[in-house]
Amino acid sequence: MSIQQLQDTLRAHADAIEDTGVVGRGAAVRRRAARIRVRRALVVAAVVAIVLPAAGLAALGVNPFDRTAPVVTPPGPTSDLFVESFAGRTLIDAEVATGRSEMVFTAEASRNTEWRAVCEGVGSRYTLHVAMDDGEPGELPCDVQLLSGRWIAYQFGPEHPVKGEHTLRLWLTSTSGREKAPPVDGQIGAAVYRLPAPAATVAGHQVQALEMDGGSEFRLVRREESMPGARVLSSTYSSRTRPVEVGWYTSGSGTQEVQVYVDGRPETGLPLGNGGPGLVLTPGEAHTVSLRIVGDVPPDALLGLVWREEVR
Structure with missing residues (x-):
């Protein structure tokens, strides 16, 4: 984009x-x-x-x-x-x-x-x-x-x-x-x-156990992957006390757009084959993230979702 x-x-x-x-x-x-x-x-x-x-x-x-x-608002320049x-x-x-x-x-x-x-x-x-x-x-x-x-x-x-x-x-x-x-x-x-x-491979992407966001580390706690050729993958996760990070990953032989929905609302889109850490959600409620391929679905298409919790 x-x-x-x-x-x-x-x-x-x-x-x-x-x-x-x-x-x-x-x-x-x-x-x-x-x-x-x-x-x-x-x-x-x-x-x-x-x-x-x-x-x-x-x-x-x-x-x-x-x-x-x-x-x-730009901070002052620093060499560090x-x-x-x-x-x-x-x-x-x-x-x-x-x-x-x-x-x-x-x-x-x-x-x-x-x-x-x-x-x-x-x-x-x-x-x-x-x-x-x-x-x-x-x-x-x-x-x-x-x-x-x-x-x-x-x-x-x-x-x-x-x-x-x-x-x-x-x-x-x-x-x-x-x-x-x-x-x-x-x-x-x-x-x-x-x-x-890497801690795991999800939809053809190597996923690290830890990622950093906003100065905090987030540790891998769950991963999910679709069956080959699936159009949609949805996952729900809830953390009572810690912020959670969700990432989405895709692969396949096509160039179709993959739409990302968070709690039922459009979040972003990405070309099939791309992915990465997505966003951080606050704790205290369940969040549902869905990936949906637009158009024809290649038979080798894979969709993946990764959930991490903030390390305290």
């Missing part, structure tokens, strides 16, 4: 809110938005010429029911964009650039690695674009932070060579246009981390 498409979606949701009585639809929407702590629209940047069962993943933290959601370790990952190499509109990060690392891109200090006036090995780029509004829940990452699993040079290219444009725009104080950075062994 492009930035323009995201903005159109935000406006459409906002225009749909109206008061219809004592309670009103607007109040209902605000209640629903309040109980979802982090919402993310999945953006996938594919890698060409490389087969990645765990595809390049990207996630965007935004509340689609808030008219001001795309506006992010990356940490030595998190969620089982360990840092291999990193590079940070200040006051530049683009950078190229290259490292000799392949098997069991995760490549991260960040952008701080410029706010949503800028859009960060990221491409791995000249593949199709992904994009997110800045700020994109390592542990905040807004992040872009590419993974190379255990089926890849131990060593192999890869290049991550980052560039900034103004959100209102497409021209490259160097910020005065903003920082962009890229890093590669060593991944631990």
